[in-house]
Amino acid sequence: MPDFRLRVFQAVARHLSFTKAAQELFITQPAVTKHIRELEASYGQRLFERRGNRVSLTTAGTLLLTHANEVEVLHERLQNQLQALHDEAAGRLRLGASTTLAQYVLPPILYGFQAQYPRVELTLLNGNSEQIAEALLRGQIDLGFVEGQVKNRDLHYELLLNDELVAVRRASPTKMPRKRLPLAMALRHPLVLRERGSGTLEVLEYALRAHKIKLTELTVALYLDNTEGIKSYLEAAPECLGFVSRRALAKEVAAGWLEIVPIQELHLSRRFEVVWLQGQPLSAQAQRFLTYTHRHISFSA
Numbered sequence: 001m002p003d004f005r006l007r008v009f010q011a012v013a014r015h016l017s018f019t020k021a022a023q024e025l026f027i028t029q030p031a032v033t034k035h036i037r038e039l040e041a042s043y044g045q046r047l048f049e050r051r052g053n054r055v056s057l058t059t060a061g062t063l064l065l066t067h068a069n070e071v072e073v074l075h076e077r078l079q080n081q082l083q084a085l086h087d088e089a090a091g092r093l094r095l096g097a098s099t100t101l102a103q104y105v106l107p108p109i110l111y112g113f114q115a116q117y118p119r120v121e122l123t124l125l126n127g128n129s130e131q132i133a134e135a136l137l138r139g140q141i142d143l144g145f146v147e148g149q150v151k152n153r154d155l156h157y158e159l160l161l162n163d164e165l166v167a168v169r170r171a172s173p174t175k176m177p178r179k180r181l182p183l184a185m186a187l188r189h190p191l192v193l194r195e196r197g198s199g200t201l202e203v204l205e206y207a208l209r210a211h212k213i214k215l216t217e218l219t220v221a222l223y224l225d226n227t228e229g230i231k232s233y234l235e236a237a238p239e240c241l242g243f244v245s246r247r248a249l250a251k252e253v254a255a256g257w258l259e260i261v262p263i264q265e266l267h268l269s270r271r272f273e274v275v276w277l278q279g280q281p282l283s284a285q286a287q288r289f290l291t292y293t294h295r296h297i298s299f300s301a
Contacts, residue, residue, distance in 0.1 A: 045064075092123070094140065095145070097125070100163075101272055102126040102145075110124065125141055128225070129199035132144040133146065143276055143282065147270050148200075159272075163272050171259040180264045193224075
């Protein structure tokens, strides 16, 4: 209770005994008498009638007891709501993200969120977009981050930010600016691509389809399941060409290890999206993480 004197008053009213009230509250009987007298002086009303050993409530005492009980209920409700707020900032949040997002977009967001909400236990499943969708449908994660063209009607998708895929190869020794390659010439190179089920490969396939080109018609040197592997392979294979997110190339391009190859008539824009189960409300932790992620991205833009 906000005022201990009200607790004393309620105990006396409940037992109609100063002695029993003192025993319940583990205080002395003179202390009970002192608190009751302070309340009576504060309200300017007698709260109890004392006739010998008998104690009874006055009309003012009965009125105060009604309101004191209401105050106790309100106080308990406030404590419960405050505890709920405290508990919402704790718990477990299971995230899933496709490779590019897991490696190049989410790490600083995860760090900042953990600093702000240290009681939330985060886990991050890394896979391709197809695997993340399956994990959501199986209830293995609470919130996913994916890229690609294919959508599952049982999932809800929301734009996170836009991205661009670019062609990349080992940097040439001359360091001369590269002219735009005709698409047909670019596709004569052996290609190093992401694996089936990845959003990166989907975007490339959709773009080539617009030019009536199928992957089966091209020379693919290797399929790899992560961007870092593609970049390392390209550094060792000067004849090959790969397609990765521009966001993944800052370090290698600045160091002169890889170079972006502009290609005529090939536009590989895509969307990074947040995804969760269709028709299911997000948990408090998932909604909090989503809000934090949007805020972080808007500040970084």
